[in-house]
Amino acid sequence: MDEAYRSEVTEERDEWLRNFYPRLLTHPAIRRINQAASLINSPFYGDCMDIAAESPESLDNPSLLLATEWQRRHKKYEEMARCANLLGERLQQHASPATMALRSKLSYEWCMALNQQADALREEAVTAAERSAHEAEQAGDIPGKLYAVMVKIDLLQKIGRWQEAFALSESALSEAEALMADAQGTEAGERVQRLVMNLLYHRMNIAVDHRLRIGMVRELIGSIEENPIYQQSRGQPWAEDPLTKARAYVGQQ
Structure with missing residues (x-):
């Protein structure tokens, strides 16, 4: 499916995808297929996640978590925050074991996102330190x-x-x-x-x-x-x- 999907990037396909993706993400059987697709970076699945981040209100909580994870893995932190913040608001209203399990997974995604961003900032800091060293040497x-x-x-x-x-x-x-x-x-x-x-x-x-x-x-x-x-x-x-x-x-x- 992915090969055909790659070769037919059309407005009609995008419109179909936007109409179809809520069912793709929320049907229990298809969700298991989605998770497997996410592990191999399926472009079809990726586009679904990107569309999900545009209108997260249409998703149920487990699907919001999937969208949050996808955006975090691909370092799309603004889109991730949109999904994660909405999910967090929903989960604050309940304290059942199932809800707490989702809250734990959401906190894990925040933890991983912050760690990824910290690593990126440290890499930038290394470059800045190298620049500072070069400039100081030029200054004697x-x-x-x-x-x-x-x-x-x-x-x-x-x-x-x-x-x-x-x-x-x-x-x-x-x-x-x-x-x-x-x-x-x-x-x-x-x-x-x-x-x-x-x-x-x-x-x-x-x-x-x-x-x-x-x-x-x-x-x-x-x-x-x-x-x-x-x-x-x-x-x-x-x-x-x-x-x-x-x-x-x-x-x-």
């Missing part, structure tokens, strides 16, 4: 560049690209330590010392979280403890809690 602000790189390292971890983050932290730390040696006794010295300390924490946290070499973690702990900014901050939770976790990992507790 190498510490500023490395601070932007450090933000990128944090973002990469949050989107699951920790190996890339760990490799980037190594090169950034090497560059920052060279800057720190040159900046001793200057006004920029403290800024660079803080940068080095933060990069050391990033590397240590990644190494501990992903069970990397204990010897490397031990060296990172020692480097942090020698850092002047850490020494000024000793005892503060933000400084001590990651070290406590790392020391437990290497067996120093």
